[in-house]
Amino acid sequence: MKKIILLVIGILLSINLNAQEKISLSLKEAIDYALENSYSAINASRDIDTAKKKKWETTTIGLPQISAKIDYQNWIKQQVSLLPAEFFGGNAGEFAEVAFGTKHNMNATATLDQLIFDGSYLVGLQSAKTYLQISENAKEKTDLGIREAVINAYGNVLLSEESILILEKNIATLEKNLTETNQIYLNGLTEEENVEQLKITLATIKSQLSKTKKLNNIAYKMLNITLGIAINKPVLLTDNLNNLSKEYSNLGLLSSELTIENHVDFKIAKNTEKSNELLVKLEQSKALPSLSSFVNFGYAGFGQNFDFFKKEQKWFDSSLLGVSINVPIFSSLARSSRTQQAKIELEKAKTNLTETEQKLMLQLESAKTEYNYSLEELETSKQNLALAERIEKKQQIKFFEGISTSFELTEAQRQLYTMQQNYLQAMLNVIATKAALDNALNISIN
Known part of the structure; x- marks a missing residue:
């Protein structure tokens, strides 16, 4: 009995350890994982499977259809008919009661139906093919959206991780400054206000750290949802913000051109136009x-x-x-009315196609501008951070030498903390705007 209990405990511990085992992912691995396992990717693949089945369903309409049928009838009380009695040698004017047929009847039939020609069937075959293309293009757009969503979610986690490290470093520095300043105050060489000012700054940074840790937990859960992982499943990110920002810095993209016809949004709009063309043909085929x-x-x-x-x-x-x-002969112009409506929808689809083309060109220009600005901002933030670090260091030296006040030191520290966050955000912006530009250029996943 004791062995059985130990075995059960061992199994439960094994299950628990497996459940808590971390998944280690680089950004590329995270994208690949999401393309296979995210909820939207799975459903997009199912939509393609549905479209394939729908295509075959439409095809079978023109193939032989075989059905079988068995009928059984049991006359519990047979129906009676009246016939002139004189047919059976009776008196004229009288009627004889006659029951036709038998009490039990059974029929078994098999029927083969074959469509020889139907204009709407031919249009249906074309529509099924277009429907499949629509699903495939929707899957491509979903994949591009997943890639961008994973990059943003992955970047947000890294941002919060880096923020926590910087805040903890700042707290350690502040606690050291506070200890030294408090000792100087106890020796009567500085004012109590300087100690209080450092306490305020330290409390503020600790509050920010607490908030950032909570946001970090939420960021991980958002990443898990994007990847298609249970929100409480531990995930270990192997990339860091600094390396990714360098990897995603590519000035060559700013000179890249877009082939509109290859963009997934243009293809989707083109599919809509094709669908409306087929609707016109369908209405015409009904004649x-x-x-x-x-x-x-x-x-x-x-x-x-x-x-x-x-x-x-x-x-x-x-x-x-x-x-x-x-043979349709006359429908009181109903078919003509439906055909004209379909033609109007086709013209609307053509207009939407032109609008989509213009929007894609504007989207590309906007994405290039945002990406270029993010690269410039990253360099500016890096320089400003270096300046803020030097200023804060000088203010610390001056403060402990009694040359500057606690207010000046606090201002220098606040400026440093702002520059630190600006630099982290600038790195994230480079990654995010690069992802948006990739989508605007319709750069393939693989």
Whole structure:
């Protein structure tokens, strides 16, 4: 019994350890993971599968259709008909009660239907192909969106991680300054106000650290959702903000040109135009005749008793071949009205295509501007951070030598903290604007 209990405990511990095992991901690995496992990627793949099935469903409309049917009838009380009695040697003017047929009847039939010609079916085949293209383009757009979302979520986690490290470093420096200043105050060489000023600054930074840690936890959960991982699953990020900002700094992208026809948004708009063209054809095809045929085979059995499974039962076979043609002649101009409506929708789709083309060009120009600005801002923030560090260091020296006041030191520290956050944000902006520019250029995932 003791061994069984130990075994159960071991299994539970193993399950718990597996559940808590961290997933280590670089940014590229995170993107690849999300493209396979994110919720939107999974559903986009399912949409393609649905479109493929829909295409085959449409195709089968023009293929032979075979159906079978068995009918059984049991006259609990047979219907009676009245016939002139004189037919049976009776008196004129009188009627004889006659029951036609048998008490038990069974019919088994098999029918093969074949569509020979239908204009709407031909249009349907084209529509099914377009529907599949729409789903494939939607998947491509989803993948591009996932890539950008992962980059932003990954970057936000790194930003919060770097912020925590910097805030902890600043707190350590402030605590050291506060200890030294408090000792100087106790020796009567500085005012109490200087100690209090440092305490205020330290409390403020500690509050920021607490908030940043909470935001860091939320950022991890947002990343997990984007990746398609349970929000409480531990994830370890192997890239850092500084290296990614350097990797994503590429001035060559600013001279890149876009082939509009290859952009997924243009292809989606083109699909919409094609769909409306097919709707026009569909309405026009409804004025054409349709032709179909069928062949039917059947057996029928009759009896006063239910003897259909006995060898003595007689079965009577039958067969029928038929052709049906349906010719639309006059619809009081309803078909014409529907065709004109479809043509209007087609013109709207063409206008939307032109608008999409212009928007994509504007989007590219805007993305290039934002990316270029982020690169410039990164360099500026880096220089400003170096200046703020030197200023803060000089103010510390002056403060402890009694040359400057605690107010001047506090201002220098605040300026340093602002520059630190600006630099981190600038690195993140480079990564984010590069991702947006990649999408604007429709750069392939692979």
